[in-house]
Amino acid sequence: SYELTQPxxxxxxxxxxxRITCGGNNIGSKNVHWYQQKPGQAPVLVIYRDSxxxxxxxxxxxxxxxxxxxxxTISRAQAGDEADYSCQVWDSSTGVFGTGTKVTVL
Amino acid sequence: EVQLVQSGAEVKKPxxxxxxxxxxxxxxxxxxxxxxVRQMPGKGLEWMGIIYPGDSDTRYSPSFQxxxxxxxxxxxxxxxxxxxxxxxxxxAMYYCARRETLGGPSDIWGQGTMVTVSS
Numbered sequence: 001s002y003e004l005t006q007p008x009x010x011x012x013x014x015x016x017x018x019r020i021t022c023g024g025n026n027i028g029s030k031n032v033h034w035y036q037q038k039p040g041q042a043p044v045l046v047i048y049r050d051s052x053x054x055x056x057x058x059x060x061x062x063x064x065x066x067x068x069x070x071x072x073t074i075s076r077a078q079a080g081d082e083a084d085y086s087c088q089v090w091d092s093s094t095g096v097f098g099t100g101t102k103v104t105v106l
Numbered sequence: 107e108v109q110l111v112q113s114g115a116e117v118k119k120p121x122x123x124x125x126x127x128x129x130x131x132x133x134x135x136x137x138x139x140x141x142x143v144r145q146m147p148g149k150g151l152e153w154m155g156i157i158y159p160g161d162s163d164t165r166y167s168p169s170f171q172x173x174x175x176x177x178x179x180x181x182x183x184x185x186x187x188x189x190x191x192x193x194x195x196x197x198a199m200y201y202c203a204r205r206e207t208l209g210g211p212s213d214i215w216g217q218g219t220m221v222t223v224s225s
Contacts, residue, residue, distance in 0.1 A: 001168060031209055031210075033211040033212070035151070035212075037151075042201055042215040042216065042217055042218055043143075043151065043201070043203075043212075043215055044215070045211050045212065045213050048210070048211035048213070049210075049211070054211075054213065084150075086150060086151050088151075088153075088211075088212075090208060090209040093165050093208070094153065094165070094167055094168070095141060095153035095156065095167070096153060097143075097150060097151040097152060097153055098150070099150055100150035100151065
């Protein structure tokens, strides 16, 4: 089965840039979606189809996807960006989530 | 407003059956897929399966095939996740979410249903 690997945690200083990776075999050929989940809340879509932002998501959130790695970038990180982030793809009629990354804003 | 509203928290004993629900409103329920996602305490998201209420086309993750059953009643815009015999390891938060196409994003999520299985 297809697997997506994310770092367990990423720390970023307030106002700096955080990059969260999502590794998978030839993931560049797939559509990658990213979700943000704050404690006690349901996930929220922040990036879809690699690099598109839903309405209401700040421009500080961006995404890219190539080769074996997709990346979610959070620019000018704010305290409110502290959350868990998960990538997702669709493979062989099955949805697959990444292992999840906890982002801490210092 | 487009929303998915899930049924309330459940506390059950091992071996009992359970059916939780996810009601869609504010959009054409039969035109979107509904995912079910598990989140065990302190863990990440796990994709369980998906149903298209328009024709009840259903797909399961190999990890959950045979363990749960997904269904929908389009007449009341509601999708269901069902267990015939719960185990303690089924203790988790369960989310439903909608997506327009297979492969597309899950853009609207329910608030989650916490299921606790304990003797």
